[in-house]
Amino acid sequence: MRPDFQHALAAAAEHNDPYGRITVIKQAVKEEVRSVDPTVSVRFTDYFNNSIAPDMVLQWPNEHRERFLFVRPTASAGWLLNELRFVSSHQPLVFTLEEFASASDSNGSDSARESLGDAASATNTWITDASGTAAMSGARTQSLPLGLLGQAMVRGGRGVSDGAEIDRLAAETASGFAGVSTLSSSAISSAVLAIEQHLDPEQSGRLTRLLRAAWEGHGGESARF
Numbered sequence: 001m002r003p004d005f006q007h008a009l010a011a012a013a014e015h016n017d018p019y020g021r022i023t024v025i026k027q028a029v030k031e032e033v034r035s036v037d038p039t040v041s042v043r044f045t046d047y048f049n050n051s052i053a054p055d056m057v058l059q060w061p062n063e064h065r066e067r068f069l070f071v072r073p074t075a076s077a078g079w080l081l082n083e084l085r086f087v088s089s090h091q092p093l094v095f096t097l098e099e100f101a102s103a104s105d106s107n108g109s110d111s112a113r114e115s116l117g118d119a120a121s122a123t124n125t126w127i128t129d130a131s132g133t134a135a136m137s138g139a140r141t142q143s144l145p146l147g148l149l150g151q152a153m154v155r156g157g158r159g160v161s162d163g164a165e166i167d168r169l170a171a172e173t174a175s176g177f178a179g180v181s182t183l184s185s186s187a188i189s190s191a192v193l194a195i196e197q198h199l200d201p202e203q204s205g206r207l208t209r210l211l212r213a214a215w216e217g218h219g220g221e222s223a224r225f
Contacts, residue, residue: 001099001130002137005032009097022048026055029071029095032130033058035137037154042069049073051086058093058154067155068092075103075129077112077160081119088123091200093154099129100162117160124158124200131163139170145177146170148207149195156203169194173207180214188215 008028015021030042040058047053054068068090072080075096087094120127140150149170153161161169176191188211195211196204 002032002035002134004028005130005134025071025097029069029097030056032095032133032137033069033093033154036133036140036150039151040154051083054087054090054092060155070094072096074098075100077103077116080127081112081116084116084119084123084125088119088125091124091156091158092126093157094120094125094127095133096127096129099131100160101131113160121159121197124156126153126157127160128157128166129162132161132166135163135166135170139166139174142170143174143177145173145207145210148210149173152199152203152207156200157198158200159198161198169198176211177214180211180218183215183218 005028008024008031011024013021015024026044026048030044033042034040039060041060043057043059045054045056048055049071055071056069058067058069059065068087070087070092072083072094073096074080075098080094080096084094116127119125136150136153140147159165172191172194175187176195179185179187179191191211192208195207198204199207
């Protein structure tokens with residue numbers, strides 16, 4: 001969790017005015033998202049923690065599309081799985097104020113977390129927490145491909161990603177792009193698999209096309225990509 005977000009949550013908890021508290025939380029979540037993708041424009045709605053209405057709408061310059069963002073108070077996999085049926089048709093980004101590691105069922109059965117991940121992936125829904133955005137925010141400054149990965153996650157991330165999962169994805173992606181110079185097909189295959197697991201077809205296609213171009217630019221055969 002980034003210190004700024006932690007401080008914002010603490011300030012919100014001390015706020016006497018409910019509307020003021022909501023505004024502080026929304027602003028904090030907005031900054032988390034923008035730390036991963038600085039190009040995104042975030043518009044607040046009049047709702048907060050509504051079952052079907054988004055808390056924010058994400059938009060991008062010169063792109064005629066948007067992505068809904070829903071803020072959720074808990075990271076309980078069972079609870080989120082139930083909530084997902086109300087919002088998954090929008091292929092949204094769901095941000096949990098509680099970190100997955102602190103959830104009440106974090107030490108319980110893995111089946112609920114696995115079911116949540118499967119459902120989120122199948123519906124192109126990205127569920128993350130402050131540890132996930134902090135990890136992606138830190139990784140995106142390390143290289144251009146990881147910067148593009150951060151943008152792609154906000155635009156079309158899917159599945160469930162905490163900080164540890166984002167670290168693994170970033171490492172696989174970085175390794176794949178680094179492997180281009182040595183034409184390491186195993187590193188590239190692992191990167192493509194990780195990218196396709198965590199991104200919808202449109203966004204994964206953008207990154208894998210870049211990876212393919214780099215592969216061919218270093219003399220790799222197209223058929224072996």
